[in-house]
Amino acid sequence: MQTWVLKLVAIVLALTSLSAISERVRVHGVTDTxxxxxxxxxxxxxxxxxxxxxxxxxxxxxxxxxxxxxxxxxxxxxxxxxxxxxxxxxxxxxxxxxxxxxxxxxxxxxxxxxxxxxxxxxxxxxxxxxxxxxxxxxxxxxxxxxxxxxxxSFREEGRIYANYIQAFYPRSRIVALWQNDQVGREIIKGLEDGLGNVARMIRVDIAYDMADEHLDTHVSILKQSGAEILVFAGAPENAAKVLQIAAELNWHPLFIFSHMASSIATALRPAGLENAVGVMTAAFLKDANDxxxxxxxxxxxxxxxxxxxxxxxxxxxxxxxxxxxxxxxxxxxxxxxxxxxxxxxxxxxxxxxxxxxxxxxxxxxxxxxxxxxxxPIKHLRLIQFDGRTWQPIGDVLETAFSNVDR
Missing domain, CATH: 3.40.50.2300 (Response regulator)
Incomplete structure (x- = not known):
C-alpha cells in the first residue's frame, strides 16, 4: 500500500512538473533572464x-x-x-x-x-x-x-494641413507633389478630404516614383502654375532636392512637408538651411536640436x-x-x-x-x-522651421481618432 501511494505521488509530481514546463514553453521568447x-x-x-x-x-x-x-x-x-x-x-x-x-x-x-x-x-x-x-x-x-x-494617422495628418490652409490661406492656389505609394496617397487623400468642396484649389497634383529622376521638371511645372503653397509627401532625400530646385528657380511658396519628409538631418540640412526657412510640418515628438x-x-x-x-x-x-x-x-x-x-x-x-x-x-x-x-498617438502640432529649429504654431490638434473609445 505504501509503495502504491508513493508511486501515485510520483506520478502527480511528474504531471505537475510537465504542466509547469508546458506553461513555460508557451511563453515564447521569454525566460527568467x-x-x-x-x-x-x-x-x-x-x-x-x-x-x-x-x-x-x-x-x-x-x-x-x-x-x-x-x-x-x-x-x-x-x-x-x-x-x-x-x-x-x-x-x-x-x-x-x-x-x-x-x-x-x-x-x-x-x-x-x-x-x-x-x-x-x-x-x-x-x-x-x-x-x-x-x-x-x-x-x-x-x-x-x-x-x-x-x-x-497619415490621412489625419493631411486633413490637418487642409484645415490650416483653409484658416490662414483661404484663397491661395495649392500644388501637391507626392510619392506614389501608400503614404503619399493617404496624406494627399486626407488633404483633399479636408479641403472638401474647395479641393479645386489644388491646381496641379503630381505623383512621382521613389527613383524618379525628373523632380526638376515636376517642380518647374508646379512653379508655372502660380501656386503659393506646395504640399510635399515623400522621402527626406527627395524633400531636400525639391527645396534646392525651388531655390534655383527662385520660387518661394509656403512649403508644407509631411512629417516623414521633415527631418532636419536628412532633408533640411542637405537642402541648405537657408532654403528651408519657413517649411511647415506636423509633429508629435520633440526636436532633438532644440x-x-x-x-x-x-x-x-x-x-x-x-x-x-x-x-x-x-x-x-x-x-x-x-x-x-x-x-x-x-x-x-x-x-x-x-x-x-x-x-x-x-x-x-x-x-x-x-x-x-x-x-x-x-x-x-x-x-x-x-x-x-x-x-496610441492621436494628436499633432503644427510647427515651422526658423533656420535653426522648429517653432510651434498654435495649439495641439486632435485628430478624428481622438474620439474613439479610450
Whole structure:
C-alpha cells in the first residue's frame, strides 16, 4: 500500500512538473533572464534612411539592459533588413517567429511590409506592436486584434494641413507633389478630404516614383502654375532636392512637408538651411536640436542614448527621437505586464495605456489606448522651421481618432 501511494505521488509530481514546463514553453521568447523582440527595418534599399529608426531602438534597449533590463530580464532586440520588400518581410518574420523564437514583433517600418505579415501574425496570435506606419488599416482591432499602430494617422495628418490652409490661406492656389505609394496617397487623400468642396484649389497634383529622376521638371511645372503653397509627401532625400530646385528657380511658396519628409538631418540640412526657412510640418515628438527641451530630460539618460545611437551608425536626429519614443512606449507596456509576459497579456497591456506621457512627446500629447482604440498617438502640432529649429504654431490638434473609445 505504501509503495502504491508513493508511486501515485510520483506520478502527480511528474504531471505537475510537465504542466509547469508546458506553461513555460508557451511563453515564447521569454525566460527568467531574457525577452526576445523581433523587428524589421530598411537598412538598405531606397528607404535606407529610415533604418536609422531601428538603430535608435537598438540603442535604447542597450541603455535599458545596462540598467538591469525589465523586471530583471534583458531585452534581446533582433532586427533584420527587409529592404522595404514585402516578400522579404514575410520571409524574415517567419524566421523571427519560427527560428529565433521572438515573443513579439515591434516597431517594424513601412506599410507594405506590415500588410504582408499581418495575417501570418494574427493567425498565430503574435503581437505586431507599435508599427512605424500611420496607415489607418494597420490599427483595426475588429479585423486584426494582434496588430497595433503607434504614430498618428497619415490621412489625419493631411486633413490637418487642409484645415490650416483653409484658416490662414483661404484663397491661395495649392500644388501637391507626392510619392506614389501608400503614404503619399493617404496624406494627399486626407488633404483633399479636408479641403472638401474647395479641393479645386489644388491646381496641379503630381505623383512621382521613389527613383524618379525628373523632380526638376515636376517642380518647374508646379512653379508655372502660380501656386503659393506646395504640399510635399515623400522621402527626406527627395524633400531636400525639391527645396534646392525651388531655390534655383527662385520660387518661394509656403512649403508644407509631411512629417516623414521633415527631418532636419536628412532633408533640411542637405537642402541648405537657408532654403528651408519657413517649411511647415506636423509633429508629435520633440526636436532633438532644440535646447529648450533637453534640460527637461534626464540629461544623463538622453546623452547615454545618443552616444550609443551614434556608435551604431545613427545620424538622423528625427529617427533618434522616433526610435527612443517608440521603444520607451514598448518598455512601459512590458513593465505593466509584471511577471506575466504571455503574448495575451502583452496585447492586453498595450490596449490599456492611460494618458501615458512619454519623455520625448511634445507637451500636451499623451498616449491612450483601449480595446477598440489601437491608435496610441492621436494628436499633432503644427510647427515651422526658423533656420535653426522648429517653432510651434498654435495649439495641439486632435485628430478624428481622438474620439474613439479610450
Amino acid at each position: 531574457e525577452i526576445r523582440i523581433g523587428n524589421l527595418m530598411p537598412y538598405s534599399g531606397n528607404l535606407e534612411v529610415f533604418g536609422a529608426i531601428g538603430k535608435a531602438e537598438a540603442a535604447y534597449f542597450e541603455m535599458i539592459n545596462e540598467r538591469g533590463g525589465i523586471s530583471g530580464r534583458k531585452v534581446q532586440f533582433i532586427s533584420y533588413d527587409d529592404k522595404s520588400n514585402p516578400v522579404i518581410a514575410l520571409e524574415l518574420t517567419r524566421r523571427l517567429i519560427e527560428e529565433d523564437d521572438v515573443s513579439l514583433m515591434f516597431g517594424s517600418f513601412g506599410t507594405p511590409g506590415n500588410f504582408a505579415v499581418r495575417t501570418y501574425l494574427n493567425e498565430r496570435q503574435i503581437p505586431q506592436l507599435f508599427i512605424a506606419s500611420g496607415d489607418d488599416h494597420l490599427s483595426d482591432p475588429s479585423m486584426f486584434p494582434w496588430t497595433m499602430g503607434w504614430q498618428p 535646447p529648450a527641451w533637453k534640460d527637461e530630460q534626464a540629461k544623463k539618460d538622453w546623452q547615454s542614448f545618443v552616444d550609443k545611437y551614434s556608435r551604431a551608425g545613427g545620424k538622423d536626429d528625427g529617427a533618434a527621437v522616433f526610435g527612443y519614443a517608440a521603444a520607451e512606449t514598448l518598455v512601459q507596456v512590458l513593465k505593466q505586464c509584471g511577471n506575466d509576459l504571455s503574448r495575451e497579456n502583452v496585447m492586453k497591456q498595450a490596449a490599456a495605456l492611460k494618458d501615458y506621457q512619454g519623455s520625448v512627446l511634445l507637451p500636451g500629447i499623451k498616449i491612450s489606448t483601449g480595446p477598440w482604440n489601437f491608435r
